[in-house]
Every structure is written in structure tokens, then in C-alpha cells.
Amino acid sequence: MRVPDHPILGSAPAAEKVVIEVDGRKIEAIRGEPIAAALMANGILVNRYTAKRREPRGVFCGIGRCTDCMMIVNGIPNTRTCITAVEEGMVIQTQRGKGDVR
Amino acid sequence: MNRSVDVAIVGAGPAGICAAIETARRGARVLVIDENHTPGGQLFKQIHKFFGSARHRAGVRGIEIGRELVDSAVKAGAEFLTDSAALGVFPGPRLAVNVGNEEAIAVSAKRILLATGATENAVSFPGWTLPGVMGAGAAQTMLNVNRVLPGNRILMIGSGNVGLVVSYQLLQGGAAVLAVIEAAPRVGGYAVHANKIARAGVEILTSHVVTEARGVDRVTSAQVAKVDDRWTPIKGTEREFEVDAICIATGLNAMTELARMAGCRIVHLRELGGYTPWHDRRMCTSLPEIYVAGDAAGVEEASSAMEKGRIAGISILEDLGFIAPCDAQTERDDLWKSLEALRQGPFGNTVRRGYDRLFGDESRCSSCTSAHRGEDFMVGSAPRKAPGYPSDTRLAKGPVAVIECTQEIPCNPCESACARHAITVGDPITSLPRLDEDKCNGCGRCIAYCSGLAIITIDAAYSDTEALMGFPYEFLPCPNKGDEVSLVDRLGKPIARGRVMRVTKPMDGTRVVYAVAPKELIHDIRGIKWQAGGESQ
Numbered sequence A: 001m002r003v004p005d006h007p008i009l010g011s012a013p014a015a016e017k018v019v020i021e022v023d024g025r026k027i028e029a030i031r032g033e034p035i036a037a038a039l040m041a042n043g044i045l046v047n048r049y050t051a052k053r054r055e056p057r058g059v060f061c062g063i064g065r066c067t068d069c070m071m072i073v074n075g076i077p078n079t080r081t082c083i084t085a086v087e088e089g090m091v092i093q094t095q096r097g098k099g100d101v102r
Numbered sequence B: 001m002n003r004s005v006d007v008a009i010v011g012a013g014p015a016g017i018c019a020a021i022e023t024a025r026r027g028a029r030v031l032v033i034d035e036n037h038t039p040g041g042q043l044f045k046q047i048h049k050f051f052g053s054a055r056h057r058a059g060v061r062g063i064e065i066g067r068e069l070v071d072s073a074v075k076a077g078a079e080f081l082t083d084s085a086a087l088g089v090f091p092g093p094r095l096a097v098n099v100g101n102e103e104a105i106a107v108s109a110k111r112i113l114l115a116t117g118a119t120e121n122a123v124s125f126p127g128w129t130l131p132g133v134m135g136a137g138a139a140q141t142m143l144n145v146n147r148v149l150p151g152n153r154i155l156m157i158g159s160g161n162v163g164l165v166v167s168y169q170l171l172q173g174g175a176a177v178l179a180v181i182e183a184a185p186r187v188g189g190y191a192v193h194a195n196k197i198a199r200a201g202v203e204i205l206t207s208h209v210v211t212e213a214r215g216v217d218r219v220t221s222a223q224v225a226k227v228d229d230r231w232t233p234i235k236g237t238e239r240e241f242e243v244d245a246i247c248i249a250t251g252l253n254a255m256t257e258l259a260r261m262a263g264c265r266i267v268h269l270r271e272l273g274g275y276t277p278w279h280d281r282r283m284c285t286s287l288p289e290i291y292v293a294g295d296a297a298g299v300e301e302a303s304s305a306m307e308k309g310r311i312a313g314i315s316i317l318e319d320l321g322f323i324a325p326c327d328a329q330t331e332r333d334d335l336w337k338s339l340e341a342l343r344q345g346p347f348g349n350t351v352r353r354g355y356d357r358l359f360g361d362e363s364r365c366s367s368c369t370s371a372h373r374g375e376d377f378m379v380g381s382a383p384r385k386a387p388g389y390p391s392d393t394r395l396a397k398g399p400v401a402v403i404e405c406t407q408e409i410p411c412n413p414c415e416s417a418c419a420r421h422a423i424t425v426g427d428p429i430t431s432l433p434r435l436d437e438d439k440c441n442g443c444g445r446c447i448a449y450c451s452g453l454a455i456i457t458i459d460a461a462y463s464d465t466e467a468l469m470g471f472p473y474e475f476l477p478c479p480n481k482g483d484e485v486s487l488v489d490r491l492g493k494p495i496a497r498g499r500v501m502r503v504t505k506p507m508d509g510t511r512v513v514y515a516v517a518p519k520e521l522i523h524d525i526r527g528i529k530w531q532a533g534g535e536s537q
Helices: A034-040 B013-023 B041-045 B062-074 B136-145 B161-172 B191-199 B257-262 B302-321 B323-344 B345-358 B360-367 B391-398 B411-417 B447-448
Strands: A018-021 A023-029 A070-075 A077-078 A092-093 B001-012 B030-033 B080-081 B084-090 B095-100 B101-116 B118-120 B133-135 B153-157 B178-182 B204-205 B208-214 B221-226 B238-244 B244-250 B253-254 B266-269 B274-277 B290-292 B400-401 B455-459 B466-473 B484-488 B494-505 B512-518 B527-529
Touching: A018 A034, A023 A034, A092 B244, A092 B455, B001 B013, B013 B030, B013 B062, B013 B302, B030 B084, B041 B062, B041 B161, B062 B080, B062 B208, B062 B302, B084 B101, B084 B266, B101 B257, B101 B447, B118 B136, B133 B136, B133 B208, B136 B161, B136 B244, B153 B161, B153 B238, B161 B178, B161 B244, B178 B208, B191 B204, B244 B257, B257 B290, B266 B345, B266 B447, B290 B302, B302 B323, B391 B400, B400 B447, B411 B512, B447 B455, B447 B466, B447 B512, B466 B494, B484 B512, B494 B527
Parallel strands: A018 A092, B001 B030, B001 B101, B030 B080, B101 B290, B133 B244, B153 B178, B153 B244, B178 B204
Antiparallel strands: A018 A023, A070 A077, A070 A092, B084 B095, B095 B101, B118 B253, B208 B221, B221 B238, B266 B274, B400 B455, B455 B466, B466 B512, B484 B494, B484 B527, B494 B512
16 A cells, blocks of 8 residues: 655655556556565565465565565566566566576 | 776665765765665665764654765765675675676775675564565565555564564554564563554553464464463463564664675674674774674664764775874774764663673673663653653643653753753763753743654643643644544553644644643643544544
């Protein structure tokens, strides 16, 4: 859920809305915000499933350390979505396992 | 393109930026490298007012300090290389840097400063890997930087200052914080922070742990149990909470990867977060060309990180011949004094012990073993004997400030806030604020200056049966004149109804809401609760 008004931060600054695609579904995001934030604002919490036990993982550290939020972004797997900025038309997929790097 | 500079700083947080300001303003060529999009480190999620003294920017919100520091560094001539991760340190010394995920460059520097900060500790329990379970810092970033609420019904694990402050910020963002879960028998952070969330109705469960988080693709519930004195859950004490997020605030540890790679000696100092690069009082590591500062040199908080960064900057300037050794020593002595002021008092005990061990001053440790944290703080207790609490005689005469500050924490903005000099903290800055009740006219100016929101005003002479009470208020929506509100006690329990008489304009985000309250409850009412539409929660 987005927070448009905040007692300390005031009203959210004007933002450029863009559309990104997540597992085939189009969602609204803000250009420049971390992908993980856009997903969370749209209620998407699972970023990947682990290789061995197929367990779901979501944002844990939020600063690019833990790698729990890695997804496939524009075809590139293992992208840390908490520190990767949203761009118009990005294609994002939930990552299953380790991802293929070619 | 490869680069060559005098000083390469890894990390554009408070320590790195302060070091950049010191070195760049005296002519050194400085490059600050950070993997984030904007410099400022974690300051931009710290929307609370800082503690300390004016020198430590007390009373100013972290986000504001971040902006000021970045401005000063740019003005001083420091260059920032953002979106760029330092991948490694090599002899030379040289840094390998991944610039914008597009180009790998080598940065040669005469001195390298590692100001890489710290990372959050995790606690593991069944279900802790479920989406929705996250570090408190991650939740804070989501909310305060990205303006996305990480959950609506949140459980916080850990009652240190991070757990307490982030709980308050989650409330400010509009979430419900169901409880703070603390394994230790008492609250770890400042009483003023605990009181802020207690007044808002958040339960602080000490001697409790989360035993399990449940859910399929995201956390949906948590089981909490009381623990015995060996931290083992007691059967039959389990409680179930329906949640959509669990935040973990169980401390931090220094990020030492680059220091390890460089070959710096690493020591383990439990008091400073664990493994830490060994360094001296000049902030120099075991390698003469590598310095360390901020939380990477021992976990504390942002105010100390800034001072540690400045010390490192001065020492580097001294090495490179920009300033004379005697001048460097004078400046360092002054900065150390400021740093030690921040580490005073019972809450600084652990950190002081850590540095005493690091610097080999073990003999000093004996002086800081008593962990006295003020008169047996209990959340919700009334500090009638505190030196900031006015007498009944004074209360009866009319408007006066009531300062519920009972712990020796390093903080003094209230002192300078008062134009009539009715509040004294003095030296050391950990002294409790004393109220000169004859000088105080209850103007309420100090309310918004108190970083702990621990001051209210009471006018018990308002009418025969009513008092006019002024409370700090930092939530949305804010009531207006004429609205009827719930008046709550120190634990957030509504104990009376009151009418709002006046609401001040926000002073840096903090408003003062004046409400009429029953006179017999002036020692118990400590806040208001209000929801738009006139209906109180």
C-alpha cells in the first residue's frame, strides 16, 4: 500500500507513473523506485522460490545484501529488485531456482 | 576509465560523507563510491529527530542532516560515484569498482577509507524466511524512502532503539503495530522511545519470543510465547497474532568484506556488533593505507558515525601532509571529546567497554559495569520524582511544562529550546533535564524540540474542574479545534474524553494539540487518540 500523505514527509512528490509487466500481468509503478517497492505496493510479496526446497522468498534486508528479493528482470536472473530501479516497460519474472546465466 | 585520487571513500553514509567534507575542503582530491542511487546512506530513512547536542545536530531529523551533509560535501569539492559498487581492494591500494553495472574500473588512491556501514542481524525461528518477515531497516526503507507500507498488521521483534523507533514510524505511516516482542526481561532502547509507542497503544511484551511464523506464500500469523530466565518458551503461554508482516530489529554487525579482502586485521568485539576491523584512535586499520569509520568501525549510531568519519578524514589529511601533525592531534582530541559525550551514560556502557577493549584500555572497563539505566524504568510508570516534573503547588498555579525524561541519555535540545532558560541539562549532556518551575510559563515551545517527545504542558488552573493539556502530535489525520478526542494514559488506554481547543502549526513535523481534560487525571493522561470523522478508536 502506498502512503500518499505522511505527517513528517508530507505529500508524496509528483511521480512519473509507468507500466511494468510481472509474470505476464501489467502493474503500475513509479519510474526510479526499486522494483521490490513497486511489487510490494501492488501486493506482490514473493520474489523467488529457492532451488532446493522451492520455498518462497521476499524482501528481507531491503539494501541489496541478502539476495532474497532476486528476480528475472528483462531476462537477467539474480537481479536484486530492492536496489534496481523501475523503468518503463520492464519485464519481470518470479525466479525459480538459480536462474540460467548464459 | 581508471581513476587516480588522493582519497577513495567507500560508502556515502554519514561517516563517509563527513570524511569527504573534511578532506575535500582542505584540497584533497576525494572520490566517494556508493552502490546506491543517491548518497546519504541510511540517513534518508531516519525521519526521527536525532539525540545528542547541537553539535551532533540534535533535534534535527536524520533526513534533513543527510541533505545538509551531501550539500556540504559537494560544495567542498568531493566527487560522488553512485550506482557503483566497490568490488574489491587490491595492493596499491586500488579499488575495483563496478560503475553503473556497465563498466569495471580501477581507482588508485593514496588512502582508502572503508565506511561501508553495517547490516542487520537476523533471528531464525520456524517460518522466518516467509515473505513478509523482514529486517526493521528494510521496512523503514520501504516506508520512509519508497513510501510503501510493508504491512498493515505488524509485529516487531526487538525493543532496542531501532525496534522502538521503526515501530513508531510504522504507526506514522498508518500501520497497526500489534506488539513489540522482546526476549530480554526489559526494554532495550530508550524509555522515551518506548513510551511514545506505548502511549499509542502498542503492547511491549518483554520476556517473549516469536516461536513460529505461519503462512503459505506470505506470513499470515505468528505465535508468541513467554520465556523463562533461560529464554526457553514456557508451554501454555502461547499467543496467536494475525499479522501480514514481522519486522526483525535484533542489532547490527559491521560490514567487513572489503577490510578482510584487503588483509586488515579483524577482531571480534561483541559490544560493537561482532567482527570489526582493528583500528587505532586515528581510525587507521592494521594496514597504514586503509582507514575505517562509521558503523564499519563498530556499530553505534549515525551521530557517532559522523564524528568517526571526521576523525578518519583528519588522520588521512595528516598522512598526506595537508595538515600538520600537531593540528591534526588538536582536531582529533576535540572530535574524541564529542564522541565520548555521545557514549556517556548507562546506554553507552556497552559501546565504551567495546572500545576500551579495542584500544587496550581494559583497566577502564571496571568503571562501567553497573548497567544502571535510570530508576527501574517500567513502561507506563509515572516519573513524579523526575527533576523535570513540577510540584503540585506549581501545577496548581497555571501552565507549566512536565518533562518525563528519566534516563541518562545523551540529549539536550530542550535546554536551548527554552527562551526563559527554565530547563537545564548542563554537563554532562546525559544529565536529566531539570525544570525551574518558577521560570517556566508553560509556553510549550520545548514540546516539539524534545527528540523523545517526552514533554507536555499542563494548565491545571484552566477552570475549577478542567485542565488544559498540550501534547506533541505526529500522526495523520490531525484533529482540529473543537474536535472531541480520547485522552489516553501512558499505555494508550483511553481514560477520558476531551475537547481540542487549539492545534499549533507543525514545527518541523511536530504539532502541539491542546485539549481540555478532567483535572483529577492530569498525572495520568499523556496523549490523545483521534480518528477522522470524530470517532475515537
